[in-house]
Amino acid sequence: MIQVNQVNKTFQLGDQPVHALNNIQLKISPGEYLSIMGPSGSGKSTLLNMLGLLDIPDDGEYWLQGCDGLALDTVPMDEEVRARYRRDHIGFVFQSYHLIPRLTAAENIELPLVLAGIPPDERKERLQPIIQRLGLEQRAGHLPNQLSGGQRQRVAIGRATIMRPKLLLADEPTGNLDSHSGAEVIELLEELNNDGITLIIVTHDMDLGDRAKRKIRMVDGEIVLDKSREQEPS
Amino acid sequence: MRLQDQLLFNLRSLSRQRFRTLMQLIAMAIGVFSVVLLTGLGEGGRQFVMAEFSVLGKDILIILPGRKETSGGMPPLTGGTRDITLQDAQALSRLRNVDGIAPLVVGKAEVNFSGRSKESLIIGANPEFFIMRHLRIQQGQGLLQIEIDQARPVCVIGPELKKELFAAQPALGKWLKMAGSRCRIVGILANSGTGLGFDMNNALIIPVASSMQLFDTQGLFRVMIDVHSLAGMNKLSKEVERVMQERHEGELDVTVITPASLLSAFDDILAVLTVAISAIGGISLFVAGVLIMNMTLISVSQRTAEIGLLKALGASSRQVRILFVSEALILCLAGAVLGILSAEVLLWLARQQFSDLLFIAPWWASALALIVALTCGLVFAWLPARRAANLPPVEALR
Ligand SMILES: Nc1ncnc2c1ncn2[C@@H]1O[C@H](COP(=O)(O)OP(=O)(O)OP(=O)(O)O)[C@@H](O)[C@H]1O
Ligand SMILES: [Mg+2]
Numbered sequence: 001m002i003q004v005n006q007v008n009k010t011f012q013l014g015d016q017p018v019h020a021l022n023n024i025q026l027k028i029s030p031g032e033y034l035s036i037m038g039p040s041g042s043g044k045s046t047l048l049n050m051l052g053l054l055d056i057p058d059d060g061e062y063w064l065q066g067c068d069g070l071a072l073d074t075v076p077m078d079e080e081v082r083a084r085y086r087r088d089h090i091g092f093v094f095q096s097y098h099l100i101p102r103l104t105a106a107e108n109i110e111l112p113l114v115l116a117g118i119p120p121d122e123r124k125e126r127l128q129p130i131i132q133r134l135g136l137e138q139r140a141g142h143l144p145n146q147l148s149g150g151q152r153q154r155v156a157i158g159r160a161t162i163m164r165p166k167l168l169l170a171d172e173p174t175g176n177l178d179s180h181s182g183a184e185v186i187e188l189l190e191e192l193n194n195d196g197i198t199l200i201i202v203t204h205d206m207d208l209g210d211r212a213k214r215k216i217r218m219v220d221g222e223i224v225l226d227k228s229r230e231q232e233p234s
Numbered sequence: 235m236r237l238q239d240q241l242l243f244n245l246r247s248l249s250r251q252r253f254r255t256l257m258q259l260i261a262m263a264i265g266v267f268s269v270v271l272l273t274g275l276g277e278g279g280r281q282f283v284m285a286e287f288s289v290l291g292k293d294i295l296i297i298l299p300g301r302k303e304t305s306g307g308m309p310p311l312t313g314g315t316r317d318i319t320l321q322d323a324q325a326l327s328r329l330r331n332v333d334g335i336a337p338l339v340v341g342k343a344e345v346n347f348s349g350r351s352k353e354s355l356i357i358g359a360n361p362e363f364f365i366m367r368h369l370r371i372q373q374g375q376g377l378l379q380i381e382i383d384q385a386r387p388v389c390v391i392g393p394e395l396k397k398e399l400f401a402a403q404p405a406l407g408k409w410l411k412m413a414g415s416r417c418r419i420v421g422i423l424a425n426s427g428t429g430l431g432f433d434m435n436n437a438l439i440i441p442v443a444s445s446m447q448l449f450d451t452q453g454l455f456r457v458m459i460d461v462h463s464l465a466g467m468n469k470l471s472k473e474v475e476r477v478m479q480e481r482h483e484g485e486l487d488v489t490v491i492t493p494a495s496l497l498s499a500f501d502d503i504l505a506v507l508t509v510a511i512s513a514i515g516g517i518s519l520f521v522a523g524v525l526i527m528n529m530t531l532i533s534v535s536q537r538t539a540e541i542g543l544l545k546a547l548g549a550s551s552r553q554v555r556i557l558f559v560s561e562a563l564i565l566c567l568a569g570a571v572l573g574i575l576s577a578e579v580l581l582w583l584a585r586q587q588f589s590d591l592l593f594i595a596p597w598w599a600s601a602l603a604l605i606v607a608l609t610c611g612l613v614f615a616w617l618p619a620r621r622a623a624n625l626p627p628v629e630a631l632r
Contacts, residue, residue, distance in 0.1 A: 054546055054627040080550050087548020098543045098631070102250040112547045114239045159547070 001166070001198060002028035002051065003071065007060030009046055009221075020046040021057065022221035030065075030166065033193045034200045035212035043221040044202045045171055051200065052090050052169045053082045064089070065166070087116055091160030091197075093170040093189075097152045099144040099159075105151070106131060106140040109158035116163065130158050134188070150181025157188055161197070168192060170201045174208065186211065235553055244561045251533070255565065258522075258529050262569025262607055263576065265522035269515030269603040270577035274595030276508030278584070281592045283500055294366060295459040295471055296496075297326075297478070298489045316487050317453025318478075320383050320442070325477055326459065331470050334362035334460040337382065339445040345438055346411040347399045354395055355437040356412070358445020366460050369434065374406045374421035377441055385444040390421040394435040410438070415448055467492060512599060519603065522569070523610030530562055530618040541622050542630025551623035558619035559612065566611030570604050 009021035020043040028034065036044045049055040050062065053074055063071040064085065074082060099108045106127060113123045131140050134154045144152055153173060160168060170189060174182030186201075186208055193199040203209050217225035235243075248255045299318050320337060327335040339358035344351050363369075364376045376390055389410065396405050405419050417440055426434050446452065459474070461467055471490045479486045534541070541554055549557075577595060584593040 049628050052546070054631070080552070083545060083548050083550045085548075086546060092546050094631070098539065098546075100540060100543070102246050114243070115235055115544065115547055115549050115553065117235050117239075119236070163548075 001030040001065045001071075002026065003061070003063040004051075005061040005063075007050065007057040007062060009043075009050065009055070009057050019221045021050065024060070024221075024223060026216075026223065026226075028198065028200075030198055031193070031196050032198050033190070033213045034216060035209040035214070036200065036202045036216045036218060037204070037206075037209045038218035038224075040204075042218040044218055046221075047218065048169050048171050048200065048202050051167075052092055053086050054092075087112065088163060089165050089167055091163065091165040091168045093153065093156050093160050093168070093173045095172040095175040097144070097149075097156045097176075099152060099155060101144055104141050104143055105136055105147060105155045108144065108155050109134075109162055111159060112163045126162060130162055134158050148181065149177050150184055153177060153181070153185050154188065157185070157192075161192060165197070167198045168200070170199070172202055172204065174203065174205065182208070235549075235556075240557065240560060241564075243557065244564050247537075248561060248564065254529055254533065258526050258565045259569045259572065261522040261525040262519075262566050262611075263573035265515070265519035266570045266573030266603040266607050267577045268518045268573075269512055269606075270574055270595045270600050271580055272511040272515045273508060273599035274577065274581040274593050275584070276504070276511050277596055277599075278581075278591045278593035280501070280504040280508060283504060284497065293461045293464050293467070294493055295461055295467070295474065296491050296493070297457040297459070297474060298491070299453060299456075299487070301487050301489055316482055316485070317451075318457060318488060319452055319454070320446075322478065322481055323454065323457050324382060325481060326457065326474060329470065329473050329477065331462045331466040332459055333462045334365060336360055336363035336366055336458040336460075337442050337454045338363065338456050338458065339442055339449060339451065340432075340455045341445065341449045343412045343448065345395070345399070347408065350399050352395060352398050352436075355432060356445060356448065357432070357437050357439045358442040358448075359439050360442055362460065363439075363458070366458055367434070369426060370424040371421045372424040374419070376421055377439065378420075380441065383443050384441065385447055386441050387415070387417045387444065388420045388441065389417040390423060390439045391419055392423045392433075392435040392437045393425050394433075395438060396422050398436075412438075413448060415444075417444070515603070516606065519606050519610060522607070523614045526562055526565065526611055527614035527617065530558060530615045531621075533561075534558065534618045534622045537622075538625060538630045541625055542627050542632075545625070545627040546631060555616075555619045555623040558622050559615045562611045562615030562619075563608060566607045570607040573607075574600050574603065 004024055004026040007021055007024040008019070011018045011020055022043075024047065036047065038044055046055065050057055053064075057075060060075065062074050064074050065071045066085070066089070074085065077085070100111070103111065109130060110123055110127055113126065131137060134157065136151065136154060136158070139147055139151055144155070147155065153176075157173075168189070173185055173189065177185060182205075189199055189201065190211070201208070201212065209215060214228045215225070216223055297318060299316065323335055323337040326332065336359055341356050342353060343356050345354050357363075359377065360382060361377050361379050364371075369376070371390070372393065374390070377388065378386070380386060391405070391410075399405070399410070400408070405422060408419050409416050410419060423434060423437075440448070442454075459470070461470055471492065474490050475486060475488070478488045482488075544554055544557075545551075581593045581595060584591070
């Protein structure tokens with residue numbers, strides 16, 4: 001589903017070039033559950049943004065499977081095509097939720113459908129089961145600032161999944177949450193993974209990272225460790 | 235994105251930033267308001283001046299002392315090399331195609347009646363003047379038909395002047411004093427507004443020969459000629475010039491004007507004026523446009539996170555651009571409508587206040603203001619909207 005070849009990304013910090021992604025080589029199959037860990041500044045977010053088509057690598061190839069099952073190299077793609085890809089294939093969950101404050105919980109979840117121009121009837125149909133699954137029935141009409149952190153992150157997850165993407169990217173989704181709501185959010189994400197979605201989580205939390213079936217460790221823009229649980233001697 | 239959803243999204247974000255929205259709305263409304271109001275006032279003023287001039291019939295020639303060489307311009311209203319005398323006027327009245335002739339002397343004097351006094355306009359004229367100016371008598375009679383060079387101590391007064399001097403008392407037959415001479419009131423004019431700058435309601439009309447004695451002058455202020463047929467107008471005007479030249483030792487020192495030429499000269503000037511004041515309004519519109527640009531720029535930088543989010547969710551650059559531009563357009567449209575409405579209300583009030591001034595904004599002014607407002611919104615919002623649309627999503631999200 002995902003094939004990353006020899007991808008590099010450098011940032012210019014003052015007169016110091018920072019190699020945020022250094023010759024990244026990565027292959028991810030559909031339905032996988034990955035965690036990315038590593039020290040601060042090691043390039044985890046940069047990798048995730050690149051995988052989510054929010055950022056473009058300086059060189060290398062990034063093959064991503066489209067809805068027709070065909071994998072295409074997204075690096076040379078036009079920004080408008082990438083936007084379409086993001087809309088149809090990729091869901092994002094951010095550490096700081098990024099909800100639109102003037103829209104209610106339900107409207108925030110509905111937003112991708114609105115942007116995609118889906119008619120209201122169909123939107124309602126698709127919205128209802130998701131709100132139920134998120135346990136937000138009582139909170140659907142509330143504005144984000146009336147919700148707890150855990151509830152906000154659940155709204156964000158609802159928004160990330162309402163377009164039924166194949167790839168769900170979460171950058172420190174529990175970073176702003178206490179351990180209880182953090183666990184709830186992780187359970188929700190894992191449930192979605194069980195349903196078949198490819199899940200990639202960036203986290204600093206060892207316990208959370210260990211729950212993933214495949215763990216990647218980054219240091220200084222390089223993947224220094226990539227191990228699947230199956231290979232582990234138990 | 236569907237249109238309804240987009241409008242809803244715009245309205246949400248507009249109502250979210252109430253202060254910003256209000257400021258832009260007011261700026262745009264003021265711009266449009268001033269364009270519409272100023273053109274309305276300008277048009278009203280123009281119509282008013284036109285109406286003033288059209289008190290005179292179209293078939294009237296006016297002869298002024300003095301000569302202005304450039305044709306088509308404004309004739310001099312005072313001065314001149316040589317007087318036009320009563321004898322000149324008499325000579326002109328013998329020309330063909332002349333129905334009547336009204337020699338005029340105009341001045342100011344204090345008019346007294348038993349202790350009350352009033353500085354008022356004194357017009358020396360003859361009965362033809364009443365016909366040409368369509369003056370009507372509400373009481374008594376007009377000036378008598380007498381030899382043009384005969385002075386008589388009689389006068390006709392305007393209704394306002396009558397009220398000032400006599401209040402509700404009868405005035406007919408009473409004697410007025412002015413500057414050492416006396417005259418008996420033989421008639422009172424009906425209410426007849428102003429025309430050519432003469433406020434007939436406050437005027438006192440005496441025989442032209444009496445006025446020449448009163449002001450001790452030989453020269454006429456002007457001579458009006460009632461032309462029999464419009465077709466002969468130009469020919470007559472040449473004739474008049476020839477006769478006057480003959481009588482003034484070969485020198486052409488009078489100006490002959492037709493109301494039509496005067497009217498078109500004024501019309502041109504006033505039309506330019508109207509355009510000029512509309513341009514002032516246009517400047518405020520432009521300022522409003524710049525304000526909208528700044529506000530949209532601020533809004534873009536305040537909402538970079540939102541823009542990044544929208545792009546992360548798959549909104550195309552085009553969608554983001556449309557969202558911002560349409561937001562500005564909605565503002566401009568609302569502001570313009572507000573401005574047009576309030577200008578119309580004010581013009582309506584002005585019409586109530588000054589019933590003889592027709593303050594109506596021409597439709598093209600409102601249409602133009604609306605178009606300029608929308609274009610401003612479009613052009614000025616385009617730049618920031620493009621900036622928003624081209625933000626890379628990662629940049630916007632951090
Ligand atoms: N837009 C940018 N401009 C300059 N440098 C950047 C930019 N984005 C990232 N970097 C640099 O690239 C490196 C990797 O950043 P990244 O955000 O991927 O780290 P991270 O692993 O997510 O760290 P953290 O755990 O703190 O979130 C850092 O050194 C960072 O300073
Ligand atoms: Mg990070």
